[in-house]
Amino acid sequence: MQPTELQISAIPGLPEVVAGDNLGRLIVEAIHSAAMQVKEKDVFVVAQKVVSKAEGRVVPLSTIQPSSLAHAWSDIHDKEAAVVEVVLGQTRRLVRMERGILIVETQQGYVCANAGVDTSNAPPGTVTLLPEDPDSSAARIRDALQEQFGVPLGVIISDTFGRPWREGLVNVALGVAGLDPFLDYRGYHDGFGRRLHATVIAVADEIASAAELVMGKTRRVPVALVRGFDYREAEGWGRNMIRPSEQDLFR
Amino acid sequence: MQPTELQISAIPGLPEVVAGDNLGRLIVEAIHSAAMQVKEKDVFVVAQKVVSKAEGRVVPLSTIQPSSLAHAWSDIHDKEAAVVEVVLGQTRRLVRMERGILIVETQQGYVCANAGVDTSNAPPGTVTLLPEDPDSSAARIRDALQEQFGVPLGVIISDTFGRPWREGLVNVALGVAGLDPFLDYRGYHDGFGRRLHATVIAVADEIASAAELVMGKTRRVPVALVRGFDYREAEGWGRNMIRPSEQDLFR
Numbered sequence: 001m002q003p004t005e006l007q008i009s010a011i012p013g014l015p016e017v018v019a020g021d022n023l024g025r026l027i028v029e030a031i032h033s034a035a036m037q038v039k040e041k042d043v044f045v046v047a048q049k050v051v052s053k054a055e056g057r058v059v060p061l062s063t064i065q066p067s068s069l070a071h072a073w074s075d076i077h078d079k080e081a082a083v084v085e086v087v088l089g090q091t092r093r094l095v096r097m098e099r100g101i102l103i104v105e106t107q108q109g110y111v112c113a114n115a116g117v118d119t120s121n122a123p124p125g126t127v128t129l130l131p132e133d134p135d136s137s138a139a140r141i142r143d144a145l146q147e148q149f150g151v152p153l154g155v156i157i158s159d160t161f162g163r164p165w166r167e168g169l170v171n172v173a174l175g176v177a178g179l180d181p182f183l184d185y186r187g188y189h190d191g192f193g194r195r196l197h198a199t200v201i202a203v204a205d206e207i208a209s210a211a212e213l214v215m216g217k218t219r220r221v222p223v224a225l226v227r228g229f230d231y232r233e234a235e236g237w238g239r240n241m242i243r244p245s246e247q248d249l250f251r
Numbered sequence: 252m253q254p255t256e257l258q259i260s261a262i263p264g265l266p267e268v269v270a271g272d273n274l275g276r277l278i279v280e281a282i283h284s285a286a287m288q289v290k291e292k293d294v295f296v297v298a299q300k301v302v303s304k305a306e307g308r309v310v311p312l313s314t315i316q317p318s319s320l321a322h323a324w325s326d327i328h329d330k331e332a333a334v335v336e337v338v339l340g341q342t343r344r345l346v347r348m349e350r351g352i353l354i355v356e357t358q359q360g361y362v363c364a365n366a367g368v369d370t371s372n373a374p375p376g377t378v379t380l381l382p383e384d385p386d387s388s389a390a391r392i393r394d395a396l397q398e399q400f401g402v403p404l405g406v407i408i409s410d411t412f413g414r415p416w417r418e419g420l421v422n423v424a425l426g427v428a429g430l431d432p433f434l435d436y437r438g439y440h441d442g443f444g445r446r447l448h449a450t451v452i453a454v455a456d457e458i459a460s461a462a463e464l465v466m467g468k469t470r471r472v473p474v475a476l477v478r479g480f481d482y483r484e485a486e487g488w489g490r491n492m493i494r495p496s497e498q499d500l501f502r
Contacts, residue, residue, distance in 0.1 A: 004472075006259040006464055016442070096500045103500065111416040120450070121441045160452065164415050164501035165362040166423065167494050168433050168453025170460070182419050190372045191267070191471055199371070201411065202419025203464065209421070210461035213257055213454065213480055220442055221255075229464055243418050249347045249354065250415035250501050 006228040010214040010221045011036065011044075017222075019056035024144020027223055039227060043154035044145060045211035047222035048174055049121055049128055051137045051157050057129040058122060059086055073097070083117065086127055090115035095251055106130060109242045110174065111251065112161045131157065134175025135238050142177040152233055154179035158208035164250060171212035173204035176236035181205075183232075202241060203231065257479040261465040261472045262287065262295075268473075270307035275395020277305075278474055290478060294405035295396060296462035298473035299425060300372055300379055302388045302408050308380040309373060310337055324348070334368065337378055341366035346502055357381060360493045361425065362502065363412045382408065385426025386489050393428040403484055405430035409459035415501060422463035424455035427487035432456075434483075453492060454482065 013030040017023065023046070031038060052058065066074070066081035070088055074081040077100035087102055095111055096103040106115045108130060116130035131137045134157040142155040157175035162168075173181060181204035189195055211224035245251055264281040268274065274297070282289060303309065317325070317332035321339055325332040328351035338353055346362055347354040357366045359381060367381035382388045385408040393406040408426035413419075424432060432455030440446055462475035496502055 004261040004263070004465060006257075006461070008257040008259070008461070010255040012255070098500065101500065120445060121443065124443060124445070160450075165494055165499060166453065166456065167492050168451045168456065170453050170456050172417065192372065192375060194371060194375070199411075200419045201463065202417065202421050205417065205419065205421050206460040206464050209457040210257070210259070210464065212452065213457050213461065214255060241418050243416055248416060249349065249352065 006210070006226060008210050008214050009036070009225045009227070011223040011225055012221060014050070014220065014223060016220070017050040017053040019053065019058065021054040022144065023051060023054040024141045027141065027145065028148045030223070036225070038145075038149040038151070038153070038225075040151040041154065041229070041231065041233075043156060043179065043207055043226040043229060043231070044141070045156045045158050045171075045208055045215075045224045045226060046138075046141060047215060048116070048130060048134070048157055048159040049118065050222040051131050051134070051141075052128040055131055055137065057131060058126050059129060060126050061086070062125065073102075076100075083119065083127055086129070087115045087117045090117055090129055105245070105251070108133065108174075109239065110161075111242075112159075116159060130159070130174065135177065135236060136175070138175035138177035138236065138238065152178065154231060154236075156204055156208050156211075157238070158211065160212065171205075171208040171215075173208045173238050173241060176204050176238035176241075178233065178236055179204065179231040180234040181236065181238060181241050203229070204238065204241065257461070257477060259461050259465050260287070260476045260478070262474040262476055263472060265301070265471065265474060267471070268301040268304040270304065270309065272305040273395065274302060274305040275392045278392065278396065279399045281474070287476070289396075289400040289402065289404070289476075291402040292405065292480070292482065292484075294407060294430065294458055294477040294480060294482070295392070296407045296409050296422075296459055296466075296475045296477060297389075297392060298466060299367070299381060299385070299408055299410040300369065301473040302382050302385070302392075303379040306382055306388065308382060309377050310380060311377050312337070313376065324353075327351075334370065334378055337380070338366045338368045341368055341380055356496070356502070359383070359385065359425075360490060361412075362493075363410075367410060381410070381425065386428065386487060387426070389426035389428035389487065389489065403429065405482060405487075407455055407459050407462075408489070409462065411463065422456075422459040422466075424453075424459045424489050424492060427455050427489035427492075429484065429487055430455065430482040431485040432487065432489060432492050454480070455489065455492065
């Protein structure tokens with residue numbers, strides 16, 4: 001079921017992405033320019049930032065009227081009030097609001113810092129929002145890639161998120177298309193013949209993390225190719241990776 | 252700073268590991284048997300389970316006298332009282348104890364379910380504990396590998412942990428030797444010349460996650476080789492990946 005070797009490759013040569021770009025087509029062109037081959041079941045991991053830019057999810061801060069809550073919070077914690085207002089606008093529930101840190105449940109359901117609103121690698125005076133529906137974004141890119149390459153492929157839209165208990169950020173899967181985001185061992189047996197229970201691996205997150213290692217934040221390499229993982233083909237649904245609030249002990 | 256291609260390879264042929272085994276030497280033998288090459292800065296990811304077995308961190312449940320707390324909890328939630336007692340014995344603080352789920356801070360400081368005590372892939376009637384000091388475990392294995400191969404190498408002791416907010420488990424780094432577990436972008440500039448802040452990537456966790464994709468739970472492939480990541484050489488210290496309790500908003 002699992003491979004013995006994976007390759008993770010950066011896809012170079014993607015131009016600066018702007019609103020209206022067909023990201024699937026840009027990736028196809030980058031693949032061709034780099035003379036890279038595409039094989040059945042290759043997984044393309046695409047950084048959320050370029051998806052957001054292509055989808056026009058870029059907000060000029062000059063258009064924002066900060067609320068009194070945004071002003072109050074930004075005054076105390078030396079933040080930009082317009083950025084805080086954008087964060088609050090992307091939020092459906094505040095999970096933690098202390099020590100200058102805003103952990104929220106976004107309108108899409110992700111739990112993360114600052115609702116995924118980001119100032120880095122965005123044009124000056126603007127911030128990027130998360131894609132409105134990363135699963136649909138992934139499916140659209142997958143359609144474009146499959147049409148071109150004629151083989152089943154997977155696409156993951158990724159972002160770097162912090163997490164409780166551990167330092168540092170890791171890449172996770174927001175949107176998923178073409179692969180089951182989980183590998184479910186329940187019902188399998190271990191090396192001693194004992195039935196495994198409660199072991200479901202979030203392989204889409206692990207693939208996203210693997211891809212981050214070649215993507216980098218200071219270079220423009222927002223797309224990576226993961227080859228060799230024999231995933232279960234499925235529609236995908238990264239949204240299923242979000243633990244339902246009522247089952248979450250930490251919300 | 253970051254590579255354009257990584258390879259992740261399963262290392263086949265490791266025998267069933269028992270207490271007293273020299274795990275570094277077993278890995279060397281497996282590498283030779285598989286006719287694999289080892290290169291400078293290769294990272295070996297080793298599953299906690301085999302480290303624990305080699306270090307004798309295996310507890311026969313028949314030796315355990317469950318406390319009244321272990322009995323009470325196991326009665327309500329249909330658990331084995333001896334296993335619960337072992338979990339409590341590995342715990343320095345209970346973080347959550349509800350709905351049959353025990354999230355604890357282990358004696359080593361990790362926050363995880365059941366203190367990392369595991370019944371799968373352990374001999375019948377026994378459970379495995381986490382290594383007493385995974386950083387030392389990693390350093391010992393690294394010493395054995397470097398002595399054999401004569402080049403600087405990295406070693407990560409990994410385990411699969413759940414996390415708040417997201418479904419499924421992912422591999423994380425418990426012990427680290429030979430590489431900086433973090434890639435720190437603070438002070439770097441993005442593509443628009445804007446200074447990045449607060450962006451520290453937990454690359455050791457991402458490497459552990461990448462390795463999990465070839466390791467598998469139902470096959471005996473507890474070691475993987477990650478090649479091509481140009482990490483910063485350092486003593487390591489996976490323990491530094493644990494967020495200090497006083498800075499953690501979710502404990």
